[in-house]
Amino acid sequence: MTARKARPAKRRLLASRLVVAVLVVIVLAALYAAARFSRPVALSSAAASGAAARLPVTSALVACPAPGSGNVTGGGIAVASAPAAAGTGQALLTGLRAAGRTRSGNGVGTTLHILTQPGQMKIFRIPAAPALGKHVAVHKMAGGQVPTTTARGGVVIQAIGSLAQGFDAEQLGPGGMASARCAVPRSEFWFVSPGAPKLHTQLFLLNPDDMPADAAVGVQTDSGPLLGSPDSGIVIPPHAMIMQSMDKLLHSARAVALHVTTSTGRVVAAVRETSKVDKPGIWLPAAAPPATRQVLPGLPGTPGTRILYLTVPGSGSAQVKVTAITPRGSYQPTGGNGINLLGHETTGLAIPSLGGIPAAIKISANVPVTAVVDVPGGPAGAPGAFVTGAGPIDEQGVVAASPVGRGVSAVLVLSAPQHAASVRIAQALPGAVLNGQSGQVVQIPARSTIQVQIRLPKRSPRPLGIGIVVTPLAGSGPVYAARIAASGGAAQEILPVISTPTQIQLPEVAESLVTILH
Numbered sequence: 212m213t214a215r216k217a218r219p220a221k222r223r224l225l226a227s228r229l230v231v232a233v234l235v236v237i238v239l240a241a242l243y244a245a246a247r248f249s250r251p252v253a254l255s256s257a258a259a260s261g262a263a264a265r266l267p268v269t270s271a272l273v274a275c276p277a278p279g280s281g282n283v284t285g286g287g288i289a290v291a292s293a294p295a296a297a298g299t300g301q302a303l304l305t306g307l308r309a310a311g312r313t314r315s316g317n318g319v320g321t322t323l324h325i326l327t328q329p330g331q332m333k334i335f336r337i338p339a340a341p342a343l344g345k346h347v348a349v350h351k352m353a354g355g356q357v358p359t360t361t362a363r364g365g366v367v368i369q370a371i372g373s374l375a376q377g378f379d380a381e382q383l384g385p386g387g388m389a390s391a392r393c394a395v396p397r398s399e400f401w402f403v404s405p406g407a408p409k410l411h412t413q414l415f416l417l418n419p420d421d422m423p424a425d426a427a428v429g430v431q432t433d434s435g436p437l438l439g440s441p442d443s444g445i446v447i448p449p450h451a452m453i454m455q456s457m458d459k460l461l462h463s464a465r466a467v468a469l470h471v472t473t474s475t476g477r478v479v480a481a482v483r484e485t486s487k488v489d490k491p492g493i494w495l496p497a498a499a500p501p502a503t504r505q506v507l508p509g510l511p512g513t514p515g516t517r518i519l520y521l522t523v524p525g526s527g528s529a530q531v532k533v534t535a536i537t538p539r540g541s542y543q544p545t546g547g548n549g550i551n552l553l554g555h556e557t558t559g560l561a562i563p564s565l566g567g568i569p570a571a572i573k574i575s576a577n578v579p580v581t582a583v584v585d586v587p588g589g590p591a592g593a594p595g596a597f598v599t600g601a602g603p604i605d606e607q608g609v610v611a612a613s614p615v616g617r618g619v620s621a622v623l624v625l626s627a628p629q630h631a632a633s634v635r636i637a638q639a640l641p642g643a644v645l646n647g648q649s650g651q652v653v654q655i656p657a658r659s660t661i662q663v664q665i666r667l668p669k670r671s672p673r674p675l676g677i678g679i680v681v682t683p684l685a686g687s688g689p690v691y692a693a694r695i696a697a698s699g700g701a702a703q704e705i706l707p708v709i710s711t712p713t714q715i716q717l718p719e720v721a722e723s724l725v726t727i728l729h
Contacts, residue, residue: 509693
């Protein structure tokens with residue numbers, strides 16, 4: 212074949228290839244159009260067409276800073292699970308060591324307890340970890356204003372199988388009173404609180420994983436930002452915990468917001484505030500992430516002025532409105548409207564009209580904000596007890612240890628900000644079966660709040676803690692709840708009831724090529 216004859220053949224070959232490519236593009240476009248405008252076929256034969264898949268929860272991991280500390284914050288741990296059905300599982304309680312070191316040298320920690328019975332609440336005593344001796348500063352941030360040291364104590368709890376379903380854990384103080392919920396490790400935490408010249412603020416960063424975590428802390432107060440993330444980076448070794456003293460940095464602040472983030476790894480962050488280091492003080496509950504709408508459930512019916520602490524993380528000014536959801540209905544309390552804040556500002560506002568009224572409050576703003584409410588009470592040395600934001604209960608909410616007897620009590624505050632709600636409240640003594648299948652059914656009228664006292668069954672022993680399951684019933688509107696632990700007529704700890712599901716829902720894939728070709 213001559214070169215002159217070969218050229219048309221090559222052109223025909225290139226043209227045919229181009230036609231094939233164009234046809235492939237057209238077919239793909241048609242398939243995706245069909246996927247968009249037709250109902251996709253589910254790949255799983257067990258699920259109905261268009262239905263999202265639900266998978267059982269099989270693992271859970273939380274950590275708590277105080278147990279094993281060997282001082283006024285040390286104490287035990289209460290662990291509870293409420294699985295959907297009978298099954299097997301295990302929960303492993305592991306104590307941290309200084310800088311992640313262990314006697315065995317494997318860096319994982321010291322095994323303290325192993326739990327193998329799902330569907331119960333158990334209380335474990337946690338012995339004091341070996342003393343660290345003289346603290347040696349690991350790092351000094353902000354020109355030496357934030358000294359950082361290794362910390363003593365800390366426990367990691369890992370649950371698998373049925374024990375991970377409906378899982379909750381709380382750390383207990385030396386007297387057995389619940390002091391804080393053990394938290395899930397993540398890459399971001401917010402804390403909002405009052406400040407005072409004589410108030411000691413300690414930030415704990417716990418790394419439960421096998422790899423180092425790189426964390427940073429942002430601080431803003433009523434005077435504006437004091438510390439940014441670029442100035443506060445620190446590495447937390449695997450299976451270790453560090454403590455940062457914020458006293459020098461915050462000595463003149465009247466309101467404080469701490470923002471903990473990680474660039475690599477994840478941590479459990481915890482903040483302790485106390486008027487004296489030899490008093491227990493309070494473990495601040497983590498605030499909800501900034502949003503334009505938040506619900507803070509669990510204002511107790513005890514007397515005293517409520518102080519709303521707000522922080523604006525962005526640069527835009529915020530206009531904030533407060534709505535109280537009370538037994539008398541929903542309304543805007545005196546002082547709850549016309550709240551204006553500058554960007555990067557943290558402040559406290561008194562709302563005395565909410566004193567003595569059990570309630571939830573709804574925060575609405577034009578830009579993302581986060582908030583807590585400070586009420587009189589708390590353990591010795593605490594600036595109060597704190598109410599934080601939480602979401603509605605989905606499927607069920609488990610609270611591991613609610614105090615009953617020996618001069619302490621517990622009450623549930625349940626709120627329905629929108630439609631009427633109905634829930635079932637189940638409870639169980641330590642070692643007894645804990646599930647949400649039976650119990651007291653209560654109704655919450657629309658846009659209102661009710662209280663439910665937690666009581667021991669007749670002729671039962673008087674333990675210090677009791678497990679609770681709150682289950683929204685079919686057709687219920689969104690319900691928000693918190694458990695209040697009280698002593699001497701004052702709130703000691705306010706714990707939101709969060710969703711602790713037995714299953715997770717996978718979102719439907721609506722535009723998958725594999726789905727439409729199935």
